[in-house]
Amino acid sequence: MDGNDIPAGKCPVMHGGMTQMGETVTDWWPNALNFDILHQHDIKTKPLGTDYNYRKELEKLDVEALKDDLRKLMTDSQEWWPADWGSYVGMFARVAWHAAGSYRLSDGRGGGGTGNQRFAPLNSWPDNVNTDKGRRLLWPIKKKYGNKISWADLMILSGTIAYEVAGLKTFGFAFGREDIWHPEKDTYWGAEKEWLAPSDNRYDDVSDPSTMANPLAAVQMGLIYVNPEGVNGNPDPMKTAAQIRETFARMAMDDEETAALTAGGHTIGKSHGNGDAANLSPEPEAAGPEAQGMGWFNTKGRGVGRDTVVSGIEGAWTANPTKFDMGWFDMLFGYEWELTKSPAGANQWKPIDIREEDMPPDVEDPSIKTMPMMTDADMAMKVDPVYNEICQKFIADPEYFKDTFARAWFKLTHRDMGPKVRYIGPDVPAEDLIWQDPIPAGPTGYDVDAVKAKIADAGLSLTDMVNTAWDSARTYRGSDMRGGANGARIRLAPQKDWEGNEPERLARVLSVLEPIAAETGASIADVIVLAGNVGVEQAAKAAGYDVTVPFTPGRGDATDEMTDAESFDVLEPLADGFRNWLKEEYVVSPEEMLLDRAQLMGLTAGEMTCLMGGMRMMGTNYAGTKHGVFTDHVGALVPDFFTNLTDMSYSWVPVEGGTYEIRDRVSGDVKWTATRVDLVFGSNSILRAYAEVYAQDDNAEKFVNDFVKCWVKAMDADRFDV
Template identity: 35%
Template sequence: MAPLHVPMRLLACAMLGFVTAEMRADDFPHYDLGTIPAWQDLASLRGARPVSQVLSKADYHHQLRALDIQQLYSAIATLMATSKPYWPADGPQDGDVASYAGLFARLAWHCSGSFRMINDTHAAGGCEGARQRHWPENEWRDNTNLDKARGLLAEVKLQFGDRVSWSDLMTFAGTVAIKASGGPAKKFCFGRLDDVSGDRSIPLGVEGVAQCYGSKFCKSNFECPNTFRWSEQNDTDHARCKIEQPDRLQASHSVGLIYVYPEGPELKTSAKDYKAYWVHNRSPRLSALEVRDTFRDRMGWTDRETVALIGGGHTLGRTHGNCNLTGTKWAQTPYNNVGPYFEATAGSLRGPTDGTCGTGPEAGFGKNTVSSGFEGPWTRSPSRWNYDFFDALLSEEWVPAKSPYGNDQWHTRNHTSEFAKTMRLTSDISLVADETYHKIVREYAADHAQFDADFADAWFKLVHRSEDHPHKDDLEQDAGICTSFEFVTQANFLP
């Protein structure tokens, strides 16, 4: 019998009692390329030479000259419309076609949305570096199940190799998702370099140290020292992180969030808007203050850009919370909040398969997926660009509801409405609770072409700014390799 060769690193990991990404790759091809656990990055975290290497700027920009952008677009668009059994695409559960458009757009949104411009002088975060693959970003709860998006894109990365960096691939995939779904994307520029580790994301906050051992950086600062609550907010509701924190930046109102608490602040019983008969008393009015605090004050977006990005970002895809963990072993520490794998059982890359979250082939994922814990699509056709987000905000009365998971969200009061199967977050409803946002919502509902134009501009700005290229035109000036999608026709967004 031939000797059994087991890599020493895998043997050591097995002895330590945790499952490696390579072990997971048996069921999810190439998954390990998209998610690198902290223990694998520890060499660089300790100041030693990192295990992985990336191309220099000169070498990568040289490789970019050989990139066939139309071929890359085609590969991503084809993948987007091809549901994989190891992570099924959304759509069928909403009576729509299968599509990863929402997942890929969310990947680019969350990777890019860590960007902050501090005092108009110091930039931090952004998708350049592809640090979402690394700790600590890959353990942030707002990035739950984006490891699956990166795993899906790994087959494209293997196909194109050094001709496209991970950070270019993730931002381009989100842009292709919008364009190939019929949405507005007018330009994209390449040239983002990858980082060898997530070191530069540590100042943005550490949430989760599940895979981090033996380093001084392996300490969570999830609980912000400097917090606040709104005067009308329930004292038992989550305290919000202030921008100012000792020795680090605070990007959102909680470490691990990219933007805001989407369910919004819970009102005190003494608040003027409180209604005892509602299933929850989340305040859209206070949520609007949080949206402006994050988008304008922490990220530097205008009110118009804010409304355009939220409306466009909540057009494709859906939320996932179709499972009740009450009374289960996952209730105290929900698996969907524990990165970098966001799985109920080690090595499974999905929710529980014991009947808690569905049965059969889609137990623990597909229609039974839990990511944010909210449940449902924002629009009637989440695989295609549309204008339901603004139209329904204005035409419907939205009332408090609960997801199967138990999260606070909103549905239409009229259960026979054409929008009855859609949902809204409190942060969505906040756009009609705020006078300035409301005017912009009305404008976009009346003029879809204006919304498309404003969203395209805001999206370009979102995915092109980073710590190393803090202005939206820096990449074009640096690498000079861009596309305006001339090869895509209006009649057929797929190549």
């Protein structure tokens, strides 16, 4: 821009009108890009050192001793936090459940795989009341086993052991969750500014749960799933059933799994609402130093045992709350129910004409009988015809119910761990499950150089090769370790038909690469990646550098039978800034969507910048558009994207359609065109700093070498077997 092109702004000199200081850059400039999401889990925050390897530490773990200590904990260590009925099975089932239950399928974020329940905001969600007490009860065990067990694994294992102690034959357990060391504060949990704000804020139409805004799954800020009192706290089991179905689907659960989890989750333990929530101290993040990281203490009365306040709903679901049995079904379907209020004022349901033998004992005095209860979510299982039919099937076959719940619990607590190759430990189930995205082992004994030679002679263009490899790999998301090039699912439904994969171009390229795989004994997945490597090597050579892109064979080829096509729908890219593509206009800016994609792929801001510049120079834009291709040497891995972006002999002029023209300042001639995603690398101060590194006269070779490293990182992101 020249001076006349710059929009009018406020006077840069302060005249006393601004009285409130911003605390962060985004406070001052709300529309500025927030790069914190790319800086999550910086290695500098890890206290165990760069040489620490959790998988190796796990090899030293005495698993049976750990499990035995957890079994003892279920009834021991009750001096400062007494357990209901002398058992912590309900407590630890809830700790594990609420750690895992934040997972959502849409972007793979949340879940129990990182130990994030230790940090805000999750440690202070209203729905997580008193999980802080459970983690403190686990501390002596964590202290004892130290680096050999992560908090993430320990919390999930505690819930699995709780169910085992309660009498359930569990499906299995896998270690391998590695802890994070600071909050994932840039995960989007909703736009609300208050806990439990009405769920209408999350829906276009609250009566149609499918209109909940993505990527959210829980119905209100601070909840794991749905409001147990009903939609917005108003009891109506049919409306609650609709919300349950949508929310659990966004958790990757079908109706049968949902019904099993509801029944099995409420078979043990109780809800706590025998008191006034107004008497509770602040949540952990708001509590004073004397609370030592815990919150929600009752400031009046004992606040434990029968006087505990958690959800506000009061009572147990079954007559034997420490046993995993069919009691929930007996109670729900054996009685008619009516609305009532808990002592804390919460809406709940009570049975009509309850028999004394069906009443649960008091948590402190077993000679006292108490009134059982059901939440609106429980009642939904009875009134909804689909859920009711499933429950009747469980009632007719208790062993089928127990197996279904055990499998659903395993899925709930392992869904975000990624493929089975990441599982560690003696209790890993032998069975392959489709939600684990199984991939067979791939061949490794073929001649890699011979395959590359055949690819180079196959007549494919550089962009054909690079784009196909990139599109295959870009689906990877480190949030739940799904997607990626391994498995070559780009050739299967639904990926082969995704708009962003240019189906016609993809089919043409695969028709060339698949025969090469068959001839050489390589997997199609390896050949796709090798084709991309060949393209990168050609681009580097065109820039004057002979490089060999590192490659590790062994990717396998998945089949349709190994692929849950419906589950993979959520991995479809809606935008890919690296290929300058946007499916349609969104509320979120294209550059923000670029950051989100980069973070899911595990890239840093510097790696994102390097890859972007290289992809533009190789001409890999979607459908061959020229936006951002700031070079006269397309196909050469040169740093022209950066040198021309930072060249002040050009002006940058917005035109219709949301694009920009790059004009010579003297002649006014249009040299190139660009999108917002291109220009943000010059306009944003952080990204410009990275771009200037590669624009320097002495960093052309560094750019090539860095690009190769970043490319390999993207191609190998899902190689958990190496």
